[in-house]
Amino acid sequence: MHLSYCTNVHPAEDLAGIVTQLDTYAVPVRERLESDVLGLGLxxxxxxxxxxxxxxxxxxxxxxxxxxxxLEVVTLNGFPYSAFQAPVVKHAVYHPDWTTRERLTYTLDLARVLADLMPDDAARGSISTLPLAWREPWDAERADAAYRNLDELARGLAGIAATTGRTIRVAFEPEPGCVIENTTQAAGLLSGVDTEWLGVCLDLAHLACAWEDPAAALGRLRAAGLQVVKVQLSAALEAADPVAARDVLASYAEPRFLHQTRSAFDVAADDLDEALERGLPGPWRVHYHVPLHAEPVAPLTSTAPVLQAAVRELLAGPEPACDHFDVETYTWGVLPPEQRPQDAAGLAAGIAAEMAFARSLLATEVAR
Structure with missing residues (x-):
């Protein structure tokens, strides 16, 4: 199995900046973990x-x-197209979507790059991507355009494999508010894709926000013939009593990212500000990736128990259901001030602590 951390937490968007961030963050993380090799979800x-x-x-x-x-790379995050650490991202992260040629071109570019970045002994590579599009607007014409692009994507990946000898698979990541929000929708809307090349990225914070049971979710994907190509190890915010936690929840509301909020009673808001204004019935789960190893500000908790249950299900049986695990906490820079790293060394220390948590969790479940 491969374990990595996702570099979308860093802002660099040119080659020189990417190399600089390797020295600023990735190498210190590897050294803190005392590892010869550190995986990056680039x-x-x-x-x-x-x-x-x-x-x-x-x-x-x-x-x-x-x-x-x-450092080694077996997986890329192909969800954000650009400017993911801009002052305001919100709905922009879903554009261009899979109805466009731009999204197809970008993803095939990533596959060509990954084929040359992977270690020689890597069995395969993976690229996570958005779950087709944001849910609005979506109609038959847009769906047809998206599925035509997915067919071309599968052909392109097959061509890259034939040319390079490297297998790259693309994984669609269910996310609250999107066309594919949960594994039920994934099983239905991806049922006709070429599953040799295309599958699912299971983000465990998103799974929790959809109030899905991990065992049932994995069973649903298996029944649909969809492989879990990649897992994003992540935890969301949870508020058992949003009224009592209102002031603390408000400290997590911020302008950069969208924080879709879902009530256990199937009531939804597209952002945390909206949920606070409307007063959704509790309990809530909020699409806000929080550090795996640390509890949020009390009385909030995280969905780490869902993360742990999902990893247990993924690694049960003679063969794991997935072999690419990527820690994706991109919200370090927008955490409440008392939890936010104050400098590059602080961020590297936080990422290393998350990686240590993830490494221990995977080791424990493998040993069961």
Whole structure:
């Protein structure tokens, strides 16, 4: 199994900046973990992905930079297209979506890059992507355009495999508010895709926000013939009593990211501000990725128990249901001030603590 942390927590969007962030964050994380090799779930914005896809020498140079620092890449995060750490992201992260050629081109660029970045002994690579589109607008015409692009994506991945000998699979990530919000919708809307190349990215914070039972969710995907290509190890905010926790919840409301909020009673809001204004019935789960190893501000808790239950289900049986696990906490910079790292060293320490938590969790479940 491969364990990595996702670099979409860092803002760099050009090749020089990406190499700099390896030294600023990734190497200190590896050293804190006392690991010979650290996995990265690399995020490449569309312009740098296009630059690398067009230049094999540049890809080889980046691979050498990774190798020299004891870093390896078997998975890429292809969900954000660009500007993921901009002052305001919100709904922009869902554009361009899978109805567009831009999304197809970006994803195939990533696959070409990953084929040259993967370690020689890696069995396969993975790319996570958005779950088709935000739910509005969505109609038959947009759906047809998306499925045509998915067919072309599968053909493109097959062509890359034939040319390079490297298998790259793309994983669609159910997320609250999107066309595919949960595993029920994934099983229905992805039932006709080419499952040799396309599958599901199971983000465990999103799974929790959908109030899904991990065992039932995995059973649903298996019954639909969909592979879990990638797992994002993440935990969401939970408020057992949103009224009592209102002031603390308000401290997590912020302008950069969308924090979809879901009540256990199937009532939804598209952002935490909206949920607070409307007063949804509790308990709530909020799409706000919180550090895996640390509890949020009391009386809030995290959905870490859902994370642990899901990992247990994924690793039960003679073979794991997935072999790519990526820690994705991209919200470090917007946490309430008392929980926010104050400098680069503080962020590296926080990421290392999350990775240590994830490594211990995986080891414990493998040993069962």
């Amino acid at each position: 995020w490449l914005a569309a312009p740098v992905a296009a630059e690398l896809a067009a230049d094999q020498d540049a890809r080889r140079r980046l691979r050498r930079e990774l190798d020299a620092r004891g």
